[in-house]
Amino acid sequence: MATYNGEKYIEEQINSILKQTKQIDELVICDDKSSDSTVQIIDSFNCDLIKLKINLENIGYVRNFEQAISMSSGDIIFLADQDDIWRIDKVSKMVTFMNSEKCDLLCSNFDLINQKDEIIEDKKKYNIPSFVIKEHREIITSISFSRLLLGNVVQGCTYCFTKNVRNKYLAINNQEVYHDWQLMLIAAYNEGVFFYNDNLIQYRLHSNNSIGFDNKKAKIELEIKKPKIVPTMVQFFRDFNKIQKLDLITKIRINIVFYLRIAYFIAKLHLPI
Incomplete structure (x- = not known):
């Protein structure tokens, strides 16, 4: 948890x-480096299971999550946001599946709640990936590497993943790509990503979310940036290739998607993937 x-x-x-x-x-x-009473609340639990590290300076949530992941020692590692609520059987259900199937990363569905812990019934009012709100889905669905090239499809706070994925993620050492998308792509390349269609967390929407779901009524603005000579995601996959060799077809697809900025425009225009 960061x-x-x-x-x-x-x-x-x-x-x-x-x-x-x-x-x-x-x-x-x-x-x-919280400036409120977050640390004091954590200390008040006086629990041996909690391992707390307080940063001397603010490093941002991407590096902070990387740091927390690097400190984790388990065979199966869960990501958690500070403001959600886990269903009481989340760990049991996800660990059971991870141990019984060939699975490197498992993510789940979720309920939306507001600041008062009230369920938000209509997810379609928000810019939630179409993959999550698709109806009549099987309880378990695999998520392909090809689909994930176009963008992440499930919130990172629902993930658990293996120590092997953790080790590859840390070896790549990329600070520019969201940590959860990196983890998804690493696991999906070996066809090891699955979606568990059960609402195992309550994902909270409030004004201070680091990352959240905008209301669909919000104005969409395309941010025009000067393209990098080597796109960020191409560089990520070059680093990935150093620890696990990518096949030629995959390399070609990566170059097409990211040099043409296909994933960028899908994300900015909130197109279904």
């Missing part, structure tokens, strides 16, 4: 993690 000024919701989230039907082995929390 925390920053999360005093309003952090206690409820930690309680939901510690009270799982399958007990966790550790809860690694990296705090990004």
Whole structure:
């Protein structure tokens, strides 16, 4: 878990993690130099399972999550946001599937809640990836590498993944691509990503989300940037290729998608993927 000024919701989230039907082995929390009472609330649990690191300076949530992942020692690692609520059987259900199937990363569906813990019934009002809100889905669905090249499809706070994926992610050492998309792509290249269609967390929408779902009524603006000589994602895959060789067809597809900025325009225009 990466925390920053999360005093309003952090206690409820930690309680939901510690009270799982399958007990966790550790809860690694990296705090990004909060200026509120977040750290004091975490300390008040006085729990041996909690491993807290407080940053001396603010490093941002991408590096902070990377730091927390690097400190994790388990065979199966879960990501957690500071302001959500886990369903009590989340760990049990996901670990059971991970242990019984060939799976490198498992993500789940979620409920949306507001600042008062009230369920937001209509997800379609928000810019949630179409993959998540698709109806009549099987309980388990694989997510292909090809689909993920166009953009991530599920929130990182629903993930769990293997130590092998963790080690590859840390070896790539990329600070420009969102950590959850990196983890997805690493696992998906070996056809090891699955979606569990059960609402195992309550994902909170509020004004201080680091990343969230905008209301669809919000104005869409295309941000025009000077393209890099080597697109960010192409560089990521070059680094990925150093630890796991990519086949030629995959390299060609990567160059087409990212030199033509296809994924960029899909994300900016909120097109379904």
